[in-house]
Amino acid sequence: MNENEFEDIRPYTDAEAVEALARMSRHPMMPVVSKYLFPSVPASAMSHMLRGIGSIDQFQNEVMMGVIDGILARTSDGFTCSGIEHLKGIQGRFLAVSNHRDIVLDPALIQYVMKQAGLPFTEICVGSNLVTSQLLEDLLRSNRMIKVIRGIKARELYLSSQRLSQYIRERITSGGASIWIAQREGRTKNGLDTTEQGLLKMFDMSGTGTFEENFRELNIVPMSISYEYESCDARKAREVLLRREGPYVKKEDEDLHSILTGIRQAKGHIHLEIEEPLTAEEIFEASKCEKNDRYQSIRHLLDRRIIAGYKLWKTNYMAHDLLYEKREFAEAGKYSEQDLAAFEKYIGHKLGKLERRLDRAELRKIFLGIYAGPVDAKQAL
Numbered sequence: 462m463n464e465n466e467f468e469d470i471r472p473y474t475d476a477e478a479v480e481a482l483a484r485m486s487r488h489p490m491m492p493v494v495s496k497y498l499f500p501s502v503p504a505s506a507m508s509h510m511l512r513g514i515g516s517i518d519q520f521q522n523e524v525m526m527g528v529i530d531g532i533l534a535r536t537s538d539g540f541t542c543s544g545i546e547h548l549k550g551i552q553g554r555f556l557a558v559s560n561h562r563d564i565v566l567d568p569a570l571i572q573y574v575m576k577q578a579g580l581p582f583t584e585i586c587v588g589s590n591l592v593t594s595q596l597l598e599d600l601l602r603s604n605r606m607i608k609v610i611r612g613i614k615a616r617e618l619y620l621s622s623q624r625l626s627q628y629i630r631e632r633i634t635s636g637g638a639s640i641w642i643a644q645r646e647g648r649t650k651n652g653l654d655t656t657e658q659g660l661l662k663m664f665d666m667s668g669t670g671t672f673e674e675n676f677r678e679l680n681i682v683p684m685s686i687s688y689e690y691e692s693c694d695a696r697k698a699r700e701v702l703l704r705r706e707g708p709y710v711k712k713e714d715e716d717l718h719s720i721l722t723g724i725r726q727a728k729g730h731i732h733l734e735i736e737e738p739l740t741a742e743e744i745f746e747a748s749k750c751e752k753n754d755r756y757q758s759i760r761h762l763l764d765r766r767i768i769a770g771y772k773l774w775k776t777n778y779m780a781h782d783l784l785y786e787k788r789e790f791a792e793a794g795k796y797s798e799q800d801l802a803a804f805e806k807y808i809g810h811k812l813g814k815l816e817r818r819l820d821r822a823e824l825r826k827i828f829l830g831i832y833a834g835p836v837d838a839k840q841a842l
Contacts, residue, residue, distance in 0.1 A: 467624065469608065469630050470607055470609075470610070470624070470625065470628065471628065472517070472602050472603075472604075472605040472606055472607065473517065473602040473603050473799050475515070475516040475517055475612040475771050476675060477518075477602075478514075478516070478517045478520060478602070478603040479515060480515060480571030481521060481599035481600075481602065481603050481702055482511040482512070482597075482599070482603060483511070483512060484511045484570055484595070484596075484599055485596060485599050485600065486507075486508040486509075486511040487508070488596055490596070491507055491508045491511075492504035492505065492507075492508070492608075493837070494507060495508065496511050498527075498531050498532075499531065500525075502625070502842040505580030506679065507524075510523070510524055511524070513618075514691050516806060517604075517605060518582075518604060518715060520603055520604075521572065521576075521582055521605075522540065522576070523779050524607075525572070525604060526573065526576055529569055529570070529572075529573045530659070531801050532724055533731075536724070536725065536726060536727050537727075537728045537729065537730065537731050538689070538728075538729050538730050539730050539731070540570065540573075540730075540731045540732070540733075541730070541731070541732045541733070542574050542577075542732070542733040542734075542735065542776065543733075543734050543735065544734055544735030544736060544737075544770075545574065545578045545681060547735050547736065547737055547738060548575075548578065548580060548682065548735060549578070549580070549752075551680050551738060551831055552672050553633070553634075554632070554633040554634075554638060554639040554640075554680065555597045555633065555639045555640075555679075555680035555681070555682045556629065556638070556639070556640050556642065556664070556671060556679045556680060556681050556682065557571065557583060557630070557634055557639065557640065557641040557642070557682050557684050558626065558642060558643075558644050558656070558660075558681055558682070558683055558684070558763055558767075559571070559641060559643060559644060559684040559685065559686060559767070560643070560644055560649060560654035560681070560684075560685050560686060560767050561640075561643035561644065561645065561647070561648045561649060561654075562598075562648055562649060562686060562687075562688055562692050562770070563648070563686075563688070563692035563693070563723040564591065564635050564648065564690065564692075564716070564719055564720050565720050565723060565724060566692065566723055566724070566728075567643070567686055568585040568587075568641050570686065570731070570733055571585075571641050571684070571733070572585075572604075574733060574735075576790075581638070581642055582605060583605070583637065583638065583639040583641045584606070584607050584632065584638045584639070584640050584641070585600055585604070585606055585607065585610060585640070585641045585642075585669050586603040586606075586607045586625075586629075586640065586641065586642040586643070587606045587607070587609060588609050588611045588646065588647075589608050589609060589611050589612070590611045590612060590716060591707075591720070592608060593717060595627070597717075605638070607628065607629075607640065608728075609623070609624075609625060611646070611811070615740045622663045622666060623666050625663065626664060626665070626666040626667035627666075627667040628661060628666075628669040628681065629664070629667070629679075630644075630668065630678075631667075633678070633679055633680065638762055638781065641684075642660070644656040644657065644660065644764075644767065645657045645660065648670060648697070649819055650689075650697040650700060650701050650831070651701065651827075651830055651831060651834055652830055652831040652833060652834020652835055652837075653833060653834045653835075653836075653838055654764070654768060654771065654835075654838065655683070655760075655764055656760045656763045656764055656767075658756050658757065659752070659759050661756045661759050661760060662677070662756055664679060665756075670725060671815055672747075672755055673744055673745055673747075673748040676739070676744045676747075676748075676759065677741055680738055681738060681739045682735065682736065682738045682739075682768070683737075683738075683739070683762075683763050683766035683767050683770070684733065684735050684736065684767070685733070685734045685735040685736065685766075685767045685768070685769075685770035685771045685772075686731070686732070686734075687732050687773075687774070687835070688728045688729065688730075688731050688734045689728065689729025689730040689772045689774040689775070689777075690720070690726070690727055690728050690729045690775055690776060690807075690833050691732070691832060692723040692725055692726060693719050693722050693726070694811060694828060694831055694832075695811040695812060695814060695815060696718075696719060696722065696826065697831060698812070698815075698824055698827040698828040698831060699815050699816075699819065699824070701827050702819060702820065702823060702824055709719040711719040729774065729776070730774060732798065734770030734771070734772065735770075736766040736767070736769070736770050737766070739759070739762055739763075740830070743762055744759070746758070747759050747762070765842060768817055768835070768838045768839060768842060769842060771835050771839070773805075773835060773836060773839065775795060775796040775800050775833050776804060776838065777809065777832050777833065777835050778790035778793075778795040778796055778806045779796050779800065779801055779830045779832075779835050779836070780804075780830075780831075780835040780836075781829075781832070781836040783805075783833075784826065784829040784833045785829060785833075808825065808828060808829075811828070812824055812828060
């Protein structure tokens with residue numbers, strides 16, 4: 462692969478990462494970050510670690526895995542993963558297509574699982590809208606980030622998508638790296654995980670064979686991540702409500718706040734389900750469809766796998782009963798009255814932080830829908 466051809470979107474090389482990490486070590490925010498992530502060691506610990514890094518592998522193994530361990534220890538009640546055997550059974554590299562609930566933790570936990578399983582780290586696709594400073598660019602590209610260009614005109618978007626598609630295909634088919642990408646642009650904000658058809662067309666743009674050949678060689682693996690307490694749940698409900706009132710324009714630092722909130726927020730239990738890769742037979746059946754129906758067929762395959770793999774928690778069942786004013790899951794023993802009282806208190810606390818001018822009844826309905834959506838999706842299967 463010609464690195465210069467993809468210079469503005471590819472991850473850093475080892476040499477570039479060493480320079481970037483040295484820049485990060487000098488950032489004035491580093492002592493604060495270090496104290497939060499590693500509270501039992503001096504505030505200078507993170508800067509010292511970064512200056513001693515000689516490669517991306519070393520950075521991810523020695524620093525980032527410790528960071529994720531710390532986040533899980535402080536903000537979760539446990540992280541579990543099923544289906545790692547599906548990755549170990551793949552010949553060559555793969556393309557992971559996942560639902561998207563948290564900006565940073567979704568891809569970070571994939572890397573965490575890869576490390577635990579003794580598999581190579583994946584590269585990860587991240588929207589350019591999140592790269593709002595040199596610090597974030599250095600951090601993300603040193604973590605094998607592929608930059609997905611956002612906010613450009615239609616013609617530029619087509620060319621950018623073509624180049625991204627080519628990069629993904631070359632990395633996978635050459636054995637260079639496996640890649641993670643979310644099933645849609647932006648996080649799911651209504652609890653319903655669906656794959657954008659445009660994403661599948663982007664995958665196909667760089668193919669030189671038939672539809673069937675183009676998709677088979679990508680080794681597509683659906684993944685589903687579920688949090689007992691949804692990342693940025695109140696922020697998501699607020700955004701959905703405001704979008705109904707008119708055009709929604711994010712504040713300059715809004716994505717950064719979402720990243721920090723997602724890291725610090727209590728998450729309860731977390732589960733990652735790695736599903737069976739799309740099979741040659743399934744792709745062959747999709748290839749027999751007409752034009753766009755072929756992409757629809759692949760989309761439905763992904764959606765079914767991702768929805769089936771989503772783990773439902775007490776919060777999902779409680780929200781569903783509250784939203785539809787039923788006792789279905791209470792009577793099925795999915796939660797207790799004490800659980801429900803605690804969840805009601807949680808909802809009141811989270812929504813109480815939002816602007817008073819917002820319609821509280823509608824805000825509560827949207828909030829409950831974030832948690833109830835996965836239950837509806839599974840029932841629809």
